[in-house]
Amino acid sequence: xxxxxxxxxxxxxxxxxxxxxxxxxxxxxxxxxxxxxxxxxxxxxxxxxxxxxxxxxxxxxxxxxxxxxxxxxxxxxxxxxxxxxxxxxxxxxxxxxxxxxxxxxxxxxxxxxxxxxxxxxxxxxxxxxxxxxxxxxxxxxxxxxxxxxxxxxxxxxxxxxxxxxxxxxxxxxxxxxxxxxxxxxxxxxxxxxxxxxxxxxxxxxxxxxxxxxxxxxxxxxxxxxxxxxxxxxxxxxxxxxxxxxxxxxxxxxxxxxxxxxxxxxxxxxxxxxxx
Numbered sequence: 001x002x003x004x005x006x007x008x009x010x011x012x013x014x015x016x017x018x019x020x021x022x023x024x025x026x027x028x029x030x031x032x033x034x035x036x037x038x039x040x041x042x043x044x045x046x047x048x049x050x051x052x053x054x055x056x057x058x059x060x061x062x063x064x065x066x067x068x069x070x071x072x073x074x075x076x077x078x079x080x081x082x083x084x085x086x087x088x089x090x091x092x093x094x095x096x097x098x099x100x101x102x103x104x105x106x107x108x109x110x111x112x113x114x115x116x117x118x119x120x121x122x123x124x125x126x127x128x129x130x131x132x133x134x135x136x137x138x139x140x141x142x143x144x145x146x147x148x149x150x151x152x153x154x155x156x157x158x159x160x161x162x163x164x165x166x167x168x169x170x171x172x173x174x175x176x177x178x179x180x181x182x183x184x185x186x187x188x189x190x191x192x193x194x195x196x197x198x199x200x201x202x203x204x205x206x207x208x209x210x211x212x213x214x215x216x217x218x219x220x221x222x223x224x225x226x227x228x229x230x231x232x233x234x235x236x237x238x239x240x241x242x243x244x245x246x247x248x249x250x251x252x253x254x255x256x257x258x259x260x261x262x263x264x265x266x267x268x269x270x271x272x273x274x275x
Contacts, residue, residue, distance in 0.1 A: 001102050001130055001153055005144045008162075009099035010073040011134055014080070015063035016089040023057070023064065026083055026191055028172060030184035034059060039067075039121035039132065041182045043172060044079065045192030049199070050168040051175050052079070054161060054182065056132065060119035063090075065134050067099050069162035098137040101150050102130040125180040126271040128157050155241050158211035158269030164236040164243055172196050173205035174245060179272055207232060211267040212244040212259070219260035227257040234259055 014023065024031040029042035039058040043051050053076045055068040068076055073093060080091050103118065118135030130150065154161070165175050173196060177183050185200060199205045212218060212225075218237040225232045225244055232246030244259075244266060255266050 001149050003100065003102045003104070003141070003144055004147055004149050005140070006099040006101060006132075006147045006150060008070050008147050009067055010070040011094040011097040011099065012066040012068060012073060012077060012080075012091065013061070013063040013094050014066070014089055014091050016087075018088040019064055019090075022084065022087045022089045024187065025189070026080075027057075028177065028183045028190060028192070028196070029057075029181075030187040031057070031064075032187070033184075034064070037121060039124055041124045041180060043177055043182050044076065045172055045190075045196065046168045047192055048168075049171050049192040049195035051165040051170050051172055051177070052168050054165065054177070056121075056124075058119050058121050058134065060134060061094075061097075065094070065097070065119065067132065067134060072162065096136055096138070097134055098140060100133040100135060100140060100144070101147075103133045103135075103140075125159055125182075126157060128270065129154065129159065151238070155211070155238055155243070157271065158209065158243065158267070159271060160209045160236065160243050164209070166235065170235070170245065171199065171205065171207075173199050174207040176209050176272060179208075206247050206249055207245050208248055208272055209235065209243050209269075210246055210272070211269055212242050212264050213267070214240050214259075214262050214264045216240055216262070218242045218264065219262050223259045225257055225259045225264070225266075231257070 020031050027042040027044055029040050034040050036059050039056050043054045046052050053072050055066045058065050117139050118133040120133040122131050123129035221234050223234045224230045231250040234244045236243045
C-alpha cells in the first residue's frame with residue numbers, strides 16, 4: 001500500500017528510570033521483550049479483564065513511545081497518571097510526533113529514506129499489515145494521504161483496533177488479543193491478568209472478532225446477529241464492511257446469516273485461522 005499518515009493516532013512517551021517496571025505492572029504484554037527496532041502490541045485492561053486501551057510500544061527518542069488512537073490519548077494519559085503514584089516515570093503527550101505506515105523512501109531528489117528519520121517497526125499483530133513509523137511531523141512528508149488506505153487494508157484483514165473494541169466492553173481474549181500477540185501469559189501480574197489467565201486456562205473464551213460484509217451499509221454496531229438464536233453482534237461498521245463478535249462454537253452454521261433486517265456474510269480472518 002502507499003505510505004500514509006495516520007492522523008487518527010497520537011503518541012505518548014514514558015521515560016525515567018522506572019518507566020519499564022511501571023508499564024510491566026500495568027499492560028498485558030511483556031515489556032522485557034521490548035527491544036530497539038521491534039515494537040510490541042499491548043493493552044491496558046480493566047480489573048475485570050476487558051479492553052480499555054490498545055496501543056503499540058516502541059523504544060525511541062530516549063523513551064518508550066506509545067502509538068494510540070488519538071481519541072483515547074487523553075483518557076490513557078489520565079489513567080497512567082492515576083497509576084503512577086510515586087513511580088519515577090515521566091508521562092507526556094508528544095504532539096510533535098506523528099504515526100505513519102508503509103514508509104520506505106523518497107524520490108531520487110532526496111535519497112535518504114524517511115524511515116531513517118523515524119522509529120520504524122513491523123506491525124506485530126499480523127504479517128499482512130504494513131510497517132509502522134513514529135517520526136517528527138516537521139521532518140516527514142507533508143503531502144501524504146490520511147489513514148483511509150491503511151484502514152481499508154486493516155478491515156480487509158479483519159484486524160480490530162481502537163474504538164472497534166469499545167471501552168471496557170470486550171474481554172481481552174474475546175477481542176482476539178491473544179492471537180494478535182498482545183498478551184503474555186508468562187509475565188507477572190498486570191491489571192486484569194487474573195481473569196484473563198483464568199479464561200485462557202479454563203477455555204471459557206468462546207467469542208472472537210470476524211469480518212462482516214453486506215450488499216449495502218451494515219446495521220449499526222450493537223445489532224444482534226441471529227440464526228437459530230443470537231450468535232453475536234456487530235461491533236464496528238465502515239459502510240458495507242465491518243467487524244462482528246461471534247461465538248466460535250456456533251461458527252459453521254453462521255457464515256451467511258442476518259443482522260437486523262440485513263443479510264450478512266461472516267468470514268474468519270486469516271490471523272484468527274492461523275492464530
